[in-house]
Amino acid sequence: MDALSKLARADVRVPETFGCIDGVLLMELIVDEDGAAAPRLDDVTMSEEQALEDHAIMMRYVVRMLCAGLIHGDLSEFNVLVDENGPVIIDLPQAVNAAANNSAEAMLARDVNNMSRYYGLFAPQLLQTHFAEEIWTLYQEGDLLPETELTGYFEEDTESANVDSVLEEIKAAMEEEQERLERIQAADEE
Numbered sequence: 001m002d003a004l005s006k007l008a009r010a011d012v013r014v015p016e017t018f019g020c021i022d023g024v025l026l027m028e029l030i031v032d033e034d035g036a037a038a039p040r041l042d043d044v045t046m047s048e049e050q051a052l053e054d055h056a057i058m059m060r061y062v063v064r065m066l067c068a069g070l071i072h073g074d075l076s077e078f079n080v081l082v083d084e085n086g087p088v089i090i091d092l093p094q095a096v097n098a099a100a101n102n103s104a105e106a107m108l109a110r111d112v113n114n115m116s117r118y119y120g121l122f123a124p125q126l127l128q129t130h131f132a133e134e135i136w137t138l139y140q141e142g143d144l145l146p147e148t149e150l151t152g153y154f155e156e157d158t159e160s161a162n163v164d165s166v167l168e169e170i171k172a173a174m175e176e177e178q179e180r181l182e183r184i185q186a187a188d189e190e
Contacts (some may be wrong), residue, residue: 001025003070003095010068010146012061013088030081030088041080041087041118051122055088058115059131059150061089062108066139067146070095071104075111077118098139105136130154 004027007014016028030038032173046054058080065072070097072079112132118174122125129152137154138144 003092006068006070007065007089008093008129010064012068013086015088015090030083030090033084038081038083038088040078041082042077044082046122048123051126052118054082055115055119055123055126057086058119059112059135060147061087062112062115062131062137063144063148063150064146066098066108066135067144069098071098071101071107072111073107075113108132108136126152128152 001019001020004017008016015030016043018026020026022143032038062072062075072089072092075089075092079089081090082086096104096107098108100106109132110134111172116126116129116131131150131152133154133156134150134152135144138148
């Protein structure tokens, strides 16, 4: 319930919650235009144009979720319902805190790639995108905002780390600390 409420406040489409009574969560029933239970994304076919539009919506939801500090953790075509207004994310008991989980990057990548793979069935160009890498890099750099416009393009930094430079910095810091300790010891002896 906490995750659903947090995501609703972050403007992610999730079922509205009405409360929890005796351990039972009461929430909105997502319905189709005829009032029947809305289908899962897995049960929906769509045009290329619709796939591109809904994929963009889902990427926006993933970004908003991450900006709210959460990763779904099991996002796939089986955990998204589709009503007349578009996709609705469901099934959040495994949602994780992005900053506190060592597997957060891998979980986000799996969620995003699952969505791209599914929508790619209808819009094959999505299969060549790199939204997961783009989103995670922006998040790590502190540049991800709820309304960040994504491109799906990501160029990996292939430049090797300058290990010698890092070791020199460590050595300089150790020498500086040693000098500080020697000054303290000399002052104590006076």
